Amino acid sequence: ERESQYDFVIVGGGTSGLVVANRLSEMSDVTVAVIEAGDSVLNNSNVTSVTGYGRSFGTAIDWQYQTEDQKYAGGSKQIMRAGKAIGGTSTINGMSYTRAQNVQIDSWESLGNKGWNWQSLFPYYMKSxxxxxxxxxQISFGADYYSDYHGEHGPMKVGWPKFLTNSTVLPALDESFNHLGVPYNRDVNGGLMVGLTSHPNTIDSEANVRHDAARAYYWPYQSRPNLKIISNTHANKIIWGNDSDGDAVAIGVEVNNINGKQIIHASKEVILSAGSLKSPALLELSGIGNPDILNKYDIPVKVNISTVGENLQDQTNNGLSYEGKEFWLGSPTFSALPSADQLYGESFYTIASNVNSSLADYAETIANSSNGALKASNLLAVFQVQWDLIFRSKVPFAEIVFLPIAHTFSVEYWPLLPFSRGSIHIKSADPSEPAAINPNYFMFEQDLTTQSDVAWYIRKVFGTRPLADLVGDERSPGLEHVPENASDSTWNSWVKANYRSNFHPVGTASMLPRNKGGVVNTDLKVYGTKNVRVIDASVLPYQLCGHLTSTLYAMAERASDLIKRRYTF
Ligand code: FDA
Structure with a gap:
């Protein structure tokens, strides 16, 4: 049995993990190893192609995690996709580059995460x-930006595809949305996201290939002698040494690959970046979690944190499509991000007050469904922040993605801030066994209604000229399935029969004070440990209005600086 030793061992060479690996290995006197279950996809055309979205789904580089039966959403299971490759989910995702609403990041700080706010994160969006x-x-086809919002020297290339959609689409969308009170937003990446926009992608515009975490943060740096990727290798659990000052001390990670089991030793830290559907399971397998769960599988409790794996939040995605009256070429990057008042008009106040009076019930229901792992009072505090963001700060309420391609004008959409909460927990002490993943889609009637309301709104958008003139019949859902004046229950049935995961799971190892249900502190260190961190989408305490990678790159950049500060003095 071979053994190896590094200063930092990072589990997961994905979106966040490769940022950390890159930045820590800038310290030439430390060694960094990355354990990655997948392999290189540098020359995989399903990855590199900028028009190939979806082509890697179901292939060997897709974990395609299966959920438990979704009992509030019609009963069936869902597939949650995630990348299994050097580069992680950034190698299979939709490449949209949108950040977050500024007040949303500020709310991390107001919930007790000192130092994490828009102003402190913004330089790291720029740095990456x-x-x-x-x-x-490209500008004549609708690409637009404010240079103050963008960094030009970071590793992650951000820009527009080489071939943009016909220049007639954006003005038509703009005029229609103007009639509906939704403004044009030249650049959503400065912290104010509401409006119609043509956002950039994580793409190498010049070479016309996807820019993923590996192309940005690893391949150009692969010759660093102190940076090593151990690929095709599955991490099983953290190995512990003797406690220090009452804190658990990680000394390495047990891994499994073609050579069998071995331990990769870490003399400084173990950093989990395996993604929000894996990092919490790794914590549980290592003895950090809810004792009720660990005891079931005879895993000795190292640190009692009952909220590990709780707080799972995803969004739900449905699509509509219309017959196109034109023929569209090129890659579309158009999104509308209406706020709740723009979407609901006069019913806004009624909905705001109905939701407000339900928050305590939501908190109670989720606390009960977690068997007491989550406290209702902690959930309520987060829900109040969420309510404020939606109904007071009026952050974007839904994202509507417009996809005019060839003879079809399709749309995908997802409400941005659902209230449902689920969990991910191990079902066995065997690390090769899948975990129980339960997002609890549409746990609350309100989330389901919202999903239907946005579809109804999209119909209204397509009925508004001049957009209405660009399309013919609605193909999906189609008036024969969901008639003009369909009841709520007809819409709801359509939603449940056709929705999918939006592939944005977060929150399963939330950054929050420990007494508020957090798993990691503001240094992203796991409570009760000396040297274990989680740096990936698990630590986002709740959903964002942007797509996730931009914020994960920024967060991993900032976390790397926090770590480096500790080791360079
Ligand atoms: P990530 O999944 O990137 O990395 C985890 C890594 O750990 C993987 O490489 C995995 O193989 C590895 N790993 C897991 N378990 C392991 C183990 N036990 N041992 C060793 N290695 C292990 N975002 C966006 O900004 N724009 C977009 O357009 C989209 N679109 C989109 C589409 C689809 C289909 C998906 C699935 C997701 C998106 N997203 C997105 C979301 C975004 O891509 C996603 O949230 C992040 O990439 C997640 O980054 P993480 O660092 O959390 O994990």
């Missing part, structure tokens, strides 16, 4: 970004 200024040609 290699913005490619659009060409005159």
């Amino acid at each position: 970004e290699g913005f490619q200024v659009p060409t005159q040609d």
Whole structure:
């Protein structure tokens, strides 16, 4: 049995993990190993192609995690996709680059995460970004930006695809949304996201290939002698040494690969970056979690944190489509991000007050469904913040993605801030066994209604000229399935029969004070440990209005600086 030793051992060479690996290995006197279950996808055309979204789904580089039966959503299971490759989920995702609403990041701090706010994160969005200024040609097709919002020197290339959709679409969308009170937003990446926009993607515009975490943060740096990727290798659990000052001390990670089991030793830290559907399971397998769960599988309790794996939050995605009256070429990057008042008009106040009076019930229901792992009072505090964001700060309420391609104009959409909460927990002490993943989609009637309301609104958008003139019949759902004046229950049935995961799971190892249900502190260190961190989508305490990678890159950049500060003095 071979053994190896590094200063830092990072589990998961994905979106967040490779940022940390890159930045820590800038310290030439430390060694960094990354344990990654997948392999290189540098030359995988399902990955590199900028028009290949979806092509890698169901292939060997897709974990395709299966959920438990979704009892509030019609009963069936869902597939939650995630990348299994050097580069992680950034190698299979939709490449949209949108950040978050500024007040949303500020609310992390108001909930007790000192130092984490929009102002402190913004420089790290810039640091990670290699913005490619659009060409005159791209600008004439709708690419737009404020240079103050963008960093041009970071590793992650951000820009527009080489071939953008016909220039007639955006003005038509703009005029229609103007009639509906939704403004045009030239650049959603400065912290104010509401409006219609043509956002950039994580793409190398020049080479016209996807820019994923590996292309940005690993391959150009692969020759660093102190940085090693151990690929095709599955991490099983953390190995512990003797406690120090009452805190658990990690000394390495047990892994499994073609050579069998071995331990990769860590003399400084173990950092979990395996994604929000894996990092909490790794914590449980290592003895950090809810004793009720660990005891079931005879795993000795190292640190009692009952909220590990709780707070799972995803969004739900449905699609509509219309017959196109034009023929569209090129890659569309158009999204509308209406706020709740824009979407609901006069019913806004009634909905705001109905939701407000339900918050305590939501908190109670979720606390009960977690068997007491979550406290209702902690959930309520988060829900109040969420309510404030939606109904007072009026952050974007839904994202509507417009996809005019060839002869079809389709749309995908998802409400951004659902109230449902689920969990992910191990079902066995065997690390190769899948975990129980339960997002509890549509746990609350309100989330289901919202999903239907946004579909209804999209119909209204497509009925508004001049957009209405660009399309013919509605193909999906189609008036024969959901008639013009369909009841709520007809819409709801359509939603449940056709929805999918939006693939944005977060929250399963939340950054929050320990007494408020947190798993990691503001250094992203796991409570009760000396040297274990989680740095990936698990630590986002709740959902964001942007797509996730931009914020994960920024967060991993900032976390890397926090770690480096500890080791460079
Ligand atoms: P990530 O999944 O990137 O990394 C985890 C890594 O750990 C993986 O490489 C995995 O193989 C590895 N791993 C897991 N368990 C392991 C173990 N036991 N041992 C060793 N290695 C292990 N975001 C966005 O910004 N724009 C978009 O357009 C989209 N679109 C989109 C589409 C689809 C289909 C998906 C699935 C997701 C998106 N997203 C997105 C979301 C975004 O891509 C996602 O949230 C992040 O990439 C997640 O980054 P993490 O660092 O959390 O995990």
